[in-house]
Amino acid sequence: MVGFNSTMRAVLWTGVPFNVTVQDVPIPSIQSPDDVLVRMSASAICGTDLHVYHGLYGSSSPPWVMGHEGLGIVQAVGSGVQSLQAGDHVVIPDIGDVGHLNMELGEPDANFGSSVGLGRDYAEYIVIPNAEKSLIPVPAENATNNDAEINYLFLSDIFATGWTAITYSGFQPGDTVAVFGAGPVGLLAAYSAILRGASRVYVIDSVPMRLERAASIGAIPISLNGTTEGDAVQKILRREPNGVTRSVDCVGYEAVNSNLQPQENAIILDMVRVTAERGGMGTIGVFAAPGYSEGTPLAGNITGLVQFPIADFFTKGLTWGAGPVDPKLVAPELEALITSGKARPGFIISREIGIEEAPEYYSRFGQHLETKVIIRFP
Numbered sequence: 001m002v003g004f005n006s007t008m009r010a011v012l013w014t015g016v017p018f019n020v021t022v023q024d025v026p027i028p029s030i031q032s033p034d035d036v037l038v039r040m041s042a043s044a045i046c047g048t049d050l051h052v053y054h055g056l057y058g059s060s061s062p063p064w065v066m067g068h069e070g071l072g073i074v075q076a077v078g079s080g081v082q083s084l085q086a087g088d089h090v091v092i093p094d095i096g097d098v099g100h101l102n103m104e105l106g107e108p109d110a111n112f113g114s115s116v117g118l119g120r121d122y123a124e125y126i127v128i129p130n131a132e133k134s135l136i137p138v139p140a141e142n143a144t145n146n147d148a149e150i151n152y153l154f155l156s157d158i159f160a161t162g163w164t165a166i167t168y169s170g171f172q173p174g175d176t177v178a179v180f181g182a183g184p185v186g187l188l189a190a191y192s193a194i195l196r197g198a199s200r201v202y203v204i205d206s207v208p209m210r211l212e213r214a215a216s217i218g219a220i221p222i223s224l225n226g227t228t229e230g231d232a233v234q235k236i237l238r239r240e241p242n243g244v245t246r247s248v249d250c251v252g253y254e255a256v257n258s259n260l261q262p263q264e265n266a267i268i269l270d271m272v273r274v275t276a277e278r279g280g281m282g283t284i285g286v287f288a289a290p291g292y293s294e295g296t297p298l299a300g301n302i303t304g305l306v307q308f309p310i311a312d313f314f315t316k317g318l319t320w321g322a323g324p325v326d327p328k329l330v331a332p333e334l335e336a337l338i339t340s341g342k343a344r345p346g347f348i349i350s351r352e353i354g355i356e357e358a359p360e361y362y363s364r365f366g367q368h369l370e371t372k373v374i375i376r377f378p
């Protein structure tokens with residue numbers, strides 16, 4: 001058991017854009033009978049973390065410990081915890097259970113989740129409140145196999161998020177799908193569509209390495225860059241003259257257009273253009289407008305309002321689903337796919353690092369030099 005005054009290494013956001021640091025911070029302790037202390041074994045740098053890293057998203061009061069994708073081993077449990085015990089391997093979802101009805105309008109439903117754009121998973125230990133309703137168990141047969149277990153890490157956020165993005169679009173087996181953005185969530189959205197029986201999946205991005213990873217799972221890579229062949233939508237429409245049945249935005253407000261210039265509504269415009277009549281659109285790329293604060297120093301550049309082609313959307317009879325994702329809602333289905341061997345979301349990993357390397361690999365991930373970076377803890 002760790003001592004009360006012990007410290008741990010953690011990745012901190014201090015309010016300086018394009019900068020994180022690794023520092024010593026106190027190890028948290030159990031405060032409530034429903035708490036569980038988890039020693040982290042792995043966590044992952046997420047695309048949402050880049051919104052924080054860029055100074056656009058998060059809490060108003062730095063510093064805080066970064067991270068919201070976690071996998072670990074239970075070290076201690078509160079007196080009220082019955083179904084978990086020391087030694088259990090668990091996934092920490094990015095949105096936890098609050099344990100009571102939340103009657104405060106606008107307040108997030110967790111104090112460690114991506115609903116507020118921050119977390120605590122890039123540290124050696126984490127205390128999880130309302131743990132029995134929050135933690136996702138790793139099946140015992142895979143809990144001691146590092147290579148097998150790492151697939152479960154992505155139940156914490158991005159596999160669940162990519163899967164739900166496809167659901168938001170109204171997907172049905174046999175549909176054609178266009179996924180905008182081939183970051184980790186976009187790749188797993190494409191992977192989810194393939195697992196669920198899509199007839200063809202197009203993945204749009206400007207980074208060759210990401211498009212190669214998309215092709216490796218059977219998706220059709222489409223370069224975002226405008227060429228003599230036209231923009232991405234025109235390239236898809238040559239193959240799908242009536243448009244695709246479903247389209248998905250896995251980027252959000254940091255979208256760029258075919259000239260690779262920032263344009264918040266670029267993907268929204270492209271989805272309306274490329275989606276067939278009576279088709280559906282899904283958006284899980286983050287849209288938020290937190291405004292300036294010490295924790296979001298560049299968020300004043302984000303308006304929260306984007307131009308939307310309502311006439312074309314209405315005329316085509318499209319539907320649109322959007323919003324944050326609670327991984328716990330789809331965890332049983334996705335856990336079964338991983339345990340059975342039908343799903344291996346770990347294919348997205350490009351690099352495993354130690355926590356001291358986090359600042360370097362935040363930079364590399366931000367420059368699209370990695371598809372997915374995971375932090376391994378001793």
